Amino acid sequence: MGSTLAQKVWDAHVVRHGGSGEDLLYVDLQLLHEVNTPQAFDALRAAGRTVRRPGLTLGTEDHNTPTLALDRIIADPAGRRQAQLMRENCAQFGIPLHRLGDPGQGIVHVIGPELGLVRPGMTIVCCDSHTTTLGAFGALAFGIGASQVEHVLATQTLGMRPLKNMVVDIPGRLPEGVTAKDLVLALIARIGTAGGQGHIVEYRGEAVDALSMEARMTLCNMTVEAGSRAGMIAPDETTFAYLAQRPGMPQGAAWEAEVAYWRSLRSDDDAVFDRSVTLDASTLSPYVSWGTNPAQAVPLDGRVPAPGDFAGEAERAAAERALSYMDLRPGTAMRDVAVDAVFLGSCTNGRIEDLRAAADVLRGRRVADGLHMMIVPGSARVRRQAVDEGLDRVFAEAGADFRAGAGCSMCAALNEDRLRPGQRAASTNNRNFEGRQGKGSRTHIVSPPVAAATAVAGRLAAPADL
């Protein structure tokens, strides 16, 4: 019996087999941000331990960072303290850190690939559930909690029980105007928030092959919203071409040797998956969420569902709660939902292709009166490239608010960027949970083109509607 891609990467990292229990896996890279780490460093110090491999560790500041100006200090004293502790902890243990203002700073899941630190076949962990993003490179990338961060800092390993394997086959081509975001929203709507629980998901098929690396990252990013621990895509020519442009890559024969190894990282033809799902890409259209979890999504052409549309009692109760929180009436056409704000950014859709897609819609158009469109680049590099390409001018002419600082911003509303209670936004982030974008906020998850079209129309819209 053959192996899956995930099993191959897993097996290559087992330091010690745990029999029926946890395998001890070697971690090739640990990424850190300021929010979920101070407790890990404290515990490390309290136990008199040290960081085993600072050179396999990298920190960034992203969740609390202000976006209005780079020299702005973090307004919230507790957030400021977290950033301060991050600096002290990284300095004490010799861990490189990208502080706000550094050219390499940005959202943790955006900078890893940019810096060439994410490569096929690696094991990568980070104190953040959306670490799944990095599986786009054929790496095995998990989100972990603070106690596990401490464990990896001290030992460079992580105890993990083997996970099940799931494959999502995506034949067909995405129609024009339909993005990886719509693809993953459609998938989660179909399999539910626990559809991938306990599994590593591998995506494959014609539609996946055709996606750029950035779009693959969007797809893998939201894999966690289906409950999966990781999402993966086998590396191919698209992956190698992306990596060849990144800093720090091996050269010459060493590069050829790496590529040869990376090519072996695919599921064998006779590999067995515990679960398989097929989604025909050619049938998809733009998706938007209506509720308070990412599975509560419908096509933009659709309507707000009624609780009675759902099978189980728990689903009906959840739908009722969501409708009331979102202040939506069943049967309302999604296109009739007016929004107060649009947020373009996050580790799901804060990369250059996302900004380009929005700029293509905004060029020569204006953001609707009274609507605030905030655009926050996923990293300082993304911002610089956007400026080099003149996207900043497009945004300014359209009346959108293109921020100076990169980071999570209104995705998690930990910095000053947040919605007011009752405000409704179309957002390119990954979570529409109650209060996610500020207390009492209402979020509709959308793709970048839909976000931009919505900003112009003032209500949920696709570019074709303009």
Add this chain to the structure above:
Amino acid sequence: MEKFTVHTGTAVPLRRSDVDTDQIIPARFCVSSSRSGHAASLFADWREDPEFVLNRPAHRGATVLVAGNDFGTGSSREYAVWALQDYGFKAVIAPRYGDIFRGNSLLNGLLTVVVPEEVVERLWQLVEADPAVEVVVDLERLEVRCAGLVQPFALDEDVRARLLAGHDTISATLQYEDEIAAYERGRRPALPTTL
């Protein structure tokens, strides 16, 4: 970590499914830098509603949370576990959990027990009928008991042993230091470093 053997306490029936960690502790409270002091942030937004189950005087002092499907989905914030523990919860009973939350809880000694949905429904009814009814979460016998109901549950043996002994996983791993070092010597030299 505190040992977990047998816990007896009263329970809170949280009749909700898909309780994500953003609800357990909203992000704006995840700015502290310590593991304690999070009790007031637990379910902070929901607790503004006086009718929210945690606000009912009858459930004051409860130590077992009985929740619906998919408890603890979403963000990896360990604050969710710390807030539950800080509030006084020793165990959660639910049919299914978010994976990362479950891992975090078991590393901190918050026992997350999996029982079928109908058993959760039965526990909700028992606790709603009598908030003072005692729920026993017995890790030695792998059982939940409440008013005549006896429900076995499963837990990985190594996790159970660690919780019973109150052991920390890092010292256990560091026993294999030689194996880690041997693995490191065999890593491909082309792998990236950050320094």
